[in-house]
Amino acid sequence: MSGYATHDVLNQPPEFTGFNAYLGDAALRDAVGVFGAAWAEGRLEACGARVGAAHVQALAREANRRVPELRTHDRFGNRIDQVEFHPAWHALMGMIRADEVHALGWTAERPLGWTAERPLGWTAERPAAHTARAALSYLWSQGEAGVGCPAAMTFASMAALRHAPQLLEKFRSKILSPGYDAAPVPPAQKTALTVAMAMTEKQGGSDLRQTQTSAVPVGGRKYLLTGHKWFFSVPTSDLFLTLARNDAGISCFLAQGWRDDGSRNFLLLQRLKDKCGNRSNASSEVEFRGLEAELVGQEGRGIATILEMAQLTRLECALGSAGLMRQAASLAIHHAGHRTAFQRRLIDQPLMANVLADLAIEAEAAMWLAMRTAAALDAGEAALFRILAPIAKYWICKRAPAVAAEALECHGGNGFVEEHVAARLYRDAPVNGLWEGSGNVICLDVIRALTREPEAAAALRAEIALAAGGHKALDDWLAAPLPEPTEGNARYLAQQLAVALSASLLLRHAPPAVAEAFCATRLGQGNGYAFGTHPAGVAVEGILQRAAVQLPG
Ligand SMILES: Cc1cc2nc3c(=O)[nH]c(=O)nc-3n(C[C@H](O)[C@H](O)[C@H](O)COP(=O)(O)OP(=O)(O)OC[C@H]3O[C@@H](n4cnc5c(N)ncnc54)[C@H](O)[C@@H]3O)c2cc1C
Structure with a gap:
């Protein structure tokens, strides 16, 4: 402690900079x-x-x-x-x-x-x-x-x-x-x-x-x-x-x-x-x-012309919000890896680990959904892209503010202070849901695709079914008929399709621990209203290891 200091500054994490956002992901x-x-x-x-x-x-x-x-x-x-x-x-x-x-x-x-x-x-x-x-x-x-x-x-x-x-x-x-x-x-x-x-x-x-x-x-x-x-x-x-x-x-x-x-x-x-x-x-x-x-x-035909552009900006909203979720989750994991309370690192405390793993899973699912939408452009899958762009835009942008708020709380009071990145992410989080078509408008577009463009609906269903047999919850989902699309249930349907496709993508491409936890809590019975409600038995540590970003040195 220097001559004038009244206290030591202790128990603060190092700055979360100097990382490679690609190699660490x-x-x-x-x-x-x-x-x-x-x-x-x-x-x-x-x-x-x-x-x-x-x-x-x-x-x-x-x-x-x-x-x-x-x-x-x-x-x-x-x-x-x-x-x-x-x-x-x-x-x-x-x-x-x-x-x-x-x-x-x-x-x-x-x-x-x-x-x-x-x-x-x-x-x-x-x-x-x-x-x-x-x-x-x-x-x-x-x-x-x-x-x-x-x-x-x-x-x-x-x-x-x-x-x-x-x-x-x-x-x-x-x-x-x-x-x-x-x-x-x-x-x-x-x-x-x-x-x-x-x-x-x-x-x-x-x-x-x-x-x-x-x-x-x-x-x-x-x-x-x-x-x-x-x-x-x-x-x-x-x-x-x-x-x-x-x-x-x-x-x-x-x-x-x-x-x-x-x-x-x-x-x-x-x-x-x-x-x-x-x-x-x-x-x-x-x-x-x-x-x-x-x-x-x-x-x-101006609206139709400009909406073609909006389909691509909707993809950008999905990618942007998925990136924001990733940043919020990795910042929170970083913080919890360095901060101790009650003689233990936060990340080692079962309840905080449960929350962080849940944030990591949500962020990873969003990334797969957004990237699959982009990949449909490369593959010339026009029908699939038609329906995926609004589904990904709606769901990922809807989840981002929830992730940003929960991740902010992981930092305690510091997260709520403007000089912290978490505060900026929290204020930024809603915008992608708003512009390029707000939530309801986007879900009505999903309904339009489902009712008027059978090839889009069929392409989506086929894509989800690629993971059939991978998890009982997804198989149950595939076996149950979806309700008839109406304006009133547009959000319900968009959410159902987004979650089922995310589960399908995770089952095919992510480590089993991530896919299992996602299916159990998002498709199965274990779903809570807040983050951090994984039932016992979820491989929280493996999920956190996958999500953590290593800083140099
Ligand atoms: C930071 C920021 C930057 C922006 N930049 C641009 C820009 O560069 N260019 C541009 O053109 N616009 C821009 N916008 C505007 C944005 O695209 C609009 O705000 C958005 O499209 C919603 O339009 P509105 O504000 O008129 O709300 P409204 O159209 O009045 O909608 C209000 C609410 O009603 C809901 N709603 C609308 N219709 C229905 C329906 N049929 N059924 C159920 N619910 C419905 C909407 O989902 C929304 O929640 C920007 C907005 C923000 C916040």
């Missing part, structure tokens, strides 16, 4: 192998080291503490409509772009079901590129989740832009570039482009048929848009997709942030949202005052 490595992306191990290992590095974790903290600020005017009074970010945000953006979280699947592999008519790229020697990209996205959500939003939208924009081949051709290489260019200038002057989407208006975000923004044609496929958007994340994006109404109905448009003459497009940033989480990322309220935009896809 046995389950993720298994999934990468199972789904055929082992060729990407080198870049996944590098990414895993990057996101776990002390300086990246510090950048994440800074980017979330020094939130973006709106600059409507310059000091001379000129309207500029810019957002000022802390340098940490730009540093993180540069890294996630370099890791190609926004691009890898497109540069290296055929996109889902689109190759015949409109090839976006093809490199046969890179199978499972969407799986590899998904693993990168999952890892980055453990570095800093805010930059995942622009990366996800840029990645998903390809699905909408394929309906506008000329625009795609014009912007494709800069969208997919591994560079990051934050300059507020037109796309033609830039080396790399970021893409966003602005759909939600005040009167309705889920019900996009209520869109009020109007579009007036000015020749060819060009239009001027007037109206507002109530939520518009990444308003500094170079390009963004949006919806507006004209005589044909609601159509999808692409707008540039800056016009070719260098001026801001007719886009007024009214306010930045003061958000509960996702604070590093800027989300704005905007008005379009004659915004110059170009039609994407068929007139009047």
Whole structure:
């Protein structure tokens, strides 16, 4: 103790940094192998080291503490409509772009079901590129989740832009570039482009048929848009997709942030949202005052066009929340491995071990479900992807806040203090459940797939049945008929299907201890309402060993 100290600081864990989020994640490595992306191990290992590095974790903290600020005017009074970010945000953006979280699947592999008519790229020697990209996205959500939003939208924009081949051709290489260019200038002057989407208006975000923004044609496929958007994340994006109404109905448009003459497009940033989480990322309220935009896809089919993009951002939500669960669980396991109470390490106390093992199982199940969804893109399993994307989005995003809250509690009071990562994860956890379709809306989409797309329902059932015979609880589940899908039981059905598929994936690919514990508590009779209710006999120690991340030294 030094001369002035009143006490020793004791019983605190070492910082949870300097780990490799890929090498330390046995389950993720298994999934990468199972789904055929082992060729990407080198870049996944590098990414895993990057996101776990002390300086990246510090950048994440800074980017979330020094939130973006709106600059409507310059000091001379000129309207500029810019957002000022802390340098940490730009540093993180540069890294996630370099890791190609926004691009890898497109540069290296055929996109889902689109190759015949409109090839976006093809490199046969890179199978499972969407799986590899998904693993990168999952890892980055453990570095800093805010930059995942622009990366996800840029990645998903390809699905909408394929309906506008000329625009795609014009912007494709800069969208997919591994560079990051934050300059507020037109796309033609830039080396790399970021893409966003602005759909939600005040009167309705889920019900996009209520869109009020109007579009007036000015020749060819060009239009001027007037109206507002109530939520518009990444308003500094170079390009963004949006919806507006004209005589044909609601159509999808692409707008540039800056016009070719260098001026801001007719886009007024009214306010930045003061958000509960996702604070590093800027989300704005905007008005379009004659915004110059170009039609994407068929007139009047705008919602269908933009929902193709949303299917991919839903996958991103699932991956992001699975990554968040992994980070929350591994932080909690790390803490409990170093903190003692009542003369024993927390991790050695049976009840805490039960809780931690339960968190680990939930996180692993989420990872398998999200990665299987991504793998469906690689395999061209269009029907399966159609139903898996909303199921994974709903269930994983629904579980993330529960995991974040329980994991926070494992840290005791320190977890509730802002300088702790657990507090940030807790505030970030709900957002993936909200955007890209909130829980109910997503479950209604699952019901639509079940009732109107029999091939999607059949593909899902066949996938679950691949583990038939693996566990009595799953066999019982497979033998029992599901209730008829209705609006009222949409959540029940989505949950049933998510849990059954997770069980099936764990039985086929995870160690028996993990699969057994999951089936017993999620499918069987042992299910409790809170984490930590595994019955006696569950191999808690083995589960924790698999989930723990080793720090260097
Ligand atoms: C941080 C953040 C960033 C965002 N960024 C963007 C962005 O960049 N671009 C963008 O376009 N939007 C963005 N959004 C908006 C987001 O997508 C919407 O908030 C979301 O789609 C829900 O729309 P809403 O807020 O209008 O709620 P509502 O549509 O009013 O829904 C309210 C609730 O009612 C439920 N509900 C709706 N319909 C039904 C039904 N038929 N049956 C049962 N329940 C129903 C919903 O599930 C939800 O729980 C962002 C939101 C947040 C929080």
